[in-house]
Amino acid sequence: MTEDEAKTKWCPFVRIVSVNHVLEAIRFMDEDNEINTACIASECMAWRFLPCDPDTDDVPHGYCGLAGKP
Numbered sequence: 001m002t003e004d005e006a007k008t009k010w011c012p013f014v015r016i017v018s019v020n021h022v023l024e025a026i027r028f029m030d031e032d033n034e035i036n037t038a039c040i041a042s043e044c045m046a047w048r049f050l051p052c053d054p055d056t057d058d059v060p061h062g063y064c065g066l067a068g069k070p
């Protein structure tokens, strides 16, 4: 999938905790007090790009490396 598609999916590794236990969180509330639980694609060390065919692929595709190869 593309990075934009991935960013619409829940990351299964997100952990949400109350602000009273913020040291246990791996994601934090943004400036609008929203918790972003979506995949962050190539901003995550686990994101893997698929080989690209410049003749047919205009947008790079990839996958979560922690979820196994597609």
Ligand code: SF4
Pocket (backbone or CB within 6 Å): 010, 011, 012, 013, 038, 039, 040, 041, 044, 045, 046, 047, 063, 064, 065, 066, 067
């Ligand atoms: S690539 Fe990273 S952010 Fe995206 S689903 Fe996998 S672990 Fe979560």
